[in-house]
Amino acid sequence: MPGPRTLANLVEFFWKDGFSRIHEIQQKHTQEYGKIFKSHFGLQSVVSIADRDMVAQVLRAEGAAPQRADMGSWQEYRHLRGRSTGLISAEGEQWLKMRRVLRQRILKPRDVAIFSGEINQVIADLIKRIYILKSQAEDGETVTNVNDLFFKYSMEGVATILYESRLGCLETSVPQPTVDYIEALGLMFSTFKTSMYAGAIPRWLRPFIPKPWREFCRSWDGLFKFSQIHVDNKLRDIQCHMDRGESVSGGLLTCLFLSQELTLEEIYANITEMLLAGVDTTSFTLSWAVYLLAWHPEVQQTVYREIVKNLGERHVPTAADVPKVPLVRALLKETLRLFPVLPGNGRVTQEDLVVGGYLIPKGTQLALCHYATSYADENFPRPREFRPERWLRKGSLDRVDNFGSIPFGYGVRSCIGQRIAELEIHLLLIQQISDKEKEKEEGSCCRLREN
Numbered sequence: 001m002p003g004p005r006t007l008a009n010l011v012e013f014f015w016k017d018g019f020s021r022i023h024e025i026q027q028k029h030t031q032e033y034g035k036i037f038k039s040h041f042g043l044q045s046v047v048s049i050a051d052r053d054m055v056a057q058v059l060r061a062e063g064a065a066p067q068r069a070d071m072g073s074w075q076e077y078r079h080l081r082g083r084s085t086g087l088i089s090a091e092g093e094q095w096l097k098m099r100r101v102l103r104q105r106i107l108k109p110r111d112v113a114i115f116s117g118e119i120n121q122v123i124a125d126l127i128k129r130i131y132i133l134k135s136q137a138e139d140g141e142t143v144t145n146v147n148d149l150f151f152k153y154s155m156e157g158v159a160t161i162l163y164e165s166r167l168g169c170l171e172t173s174v175p176q177p178t179v180d181y182i183e184a185l186g187l188m189f190s191t192f193k194t195s196m197y198a199g200a201i202p203r204w205l206r207p208f209i210p211k212p213w214r215e216f217c218r219s220w221d222g223l224f225k226f227s228q229i230h231v232d233n234k235l236r237d238i239q240c241h242m243d244r245g246e247s248v249s250g251g252l253l254t255c256l257f258l259s260q261e262l263t264l265e266e267i268y269a270n271i272t273e274m275l276l277a278g279v280d281t282t283s284f285t286l287s288w289a290v291y292l293l294a295w296h297p298e299v300q301q302t303v304y305r306e307i308v309k310n311l312g313e314r315h316v317p318t319a320a321d322v323p324k325v326p327l328v329r330a331l332l333k334e335t336l337r338l339f340p341v342l343p344g345n346g347r348v349t350q351e352d353l354v355v356g357g358y359l360i361p362k363g364t365q366l367a368l369c370h371y372a373t374s375y376a377d378e379n380f381p382r383p384r385e386f387r388p389e390r391w392l393r394k395g396s397l398d399r400v401d402n403f404g405s406i407p408f409g410y411g412v413r414s415c416i417g418q419r420i421a422e423l424e425i426h427l428l429l430i431q432q433i434s435d436k437e438k439e440k441e442e443g444s445c446c447r448l449r450e451n
């Protein structure tokens, strides 16, 4: 099988910061070597697949507990600290058990629809924050560093669901524990690239290059510590009610605690991993969506007209309203096609497979290149253009329902937080687009700008 050799890969990834340019490298290698190629990293190799039908074949053939990648470094940290794995890092029976429990609570749109009220309160706080920032701006209208705002919104939104409590990320004076928390999370994200190196560097090399592993452990310590504080607060609260003989009901954490299907350590691990997976993914997607709308005011107006027509003016939407505005859903899909937060996905083959005419033995690490397939002309005509309407279903045969763009993954190991992310993004986009267009009509438009 063709593909780049070890030296070229080492230069690309470790010298030229390839972990930040995975999307570019995917496209470059696809052009050079074709839709299926093998990259060598010393004794290890990765087979990349950048063809929609081959990706579909691999994902449709997967078994009951697919493996995404070698999570050795994550599992080693848990072992070292006596912690449990969560959905991202667990494998086999342990993963199946936790996935079964969490799947029942947050996988379907109707499971997360009940959080509309909480998310709308977070949106109200975000809008208030935007108006405060706007009033403080020199020109009285430009709000800078949009991604920071969306980061705080996503964190507040997902924490509201995961911890069943508010963190105060969007307040003018953010509570100190929340400041520490944001810093810990920021550290995790800023060192995340380093932590990818931690996984890539073999154990025997650690004494010579200790920093990545040290940073990796420090970030996880911070994340677990803060997550545990909030989980414990909620659990204490629940316990108090129970001790007083009161009946207890609530959201995700309450259900997990009461059902006792997961151990306390498993709850910590899953809440921590979900928070890690659910903040920057959602906030970057929101930033890209707003960026695309800013460049395409005609699309924004079309979406606004649909919102007004189907939901009316000044309507605070709930999850039940989202299917009535298909263009908003299409806008998110098109944003994720053009700017998928995770440009690729992985699977370790659990059986021998024949793909694209090659025999791929069991245990091979596959890279599924959905950034490359999202920009392939044969999957999406005029792929560089932002055209949300391509996702609208006009007839039963006219549906863009394929494996060309799978930003949340696919199958039994797909993103467990998809519906939470969609709820946060859809509800906010509906309100933001409505507010912006109304402001334009009233001549008091606010500008958002990324620094």
Ligand code: HEM
Pocket: 068, 087, 088, 099, 158, 273, 274, 275, 277, 278, 279, 281, 282, 285, 341, 342, 345, 346, 406, 407, 408, 409, 410, 411, 412, 413, 414, 415, 416, 417, 418, 420, 421
């Ligand atoms: C726009 C937002 C998001 C995107 C694009 C995204 C994307 C992804 C992708 C591509 C995967 C791998 C799926 C696969 O292997 O087939 C994944 C897994 C995962 N995501 Fe998300 N995600 C988002 C938001 C969230 C949120 C909000 C949460 C939590 C509340 C979350 C939690 C997880 C978890 C726990 C996994 C691992 C699932 C497992 O292995 O069973 N994600 N996500």
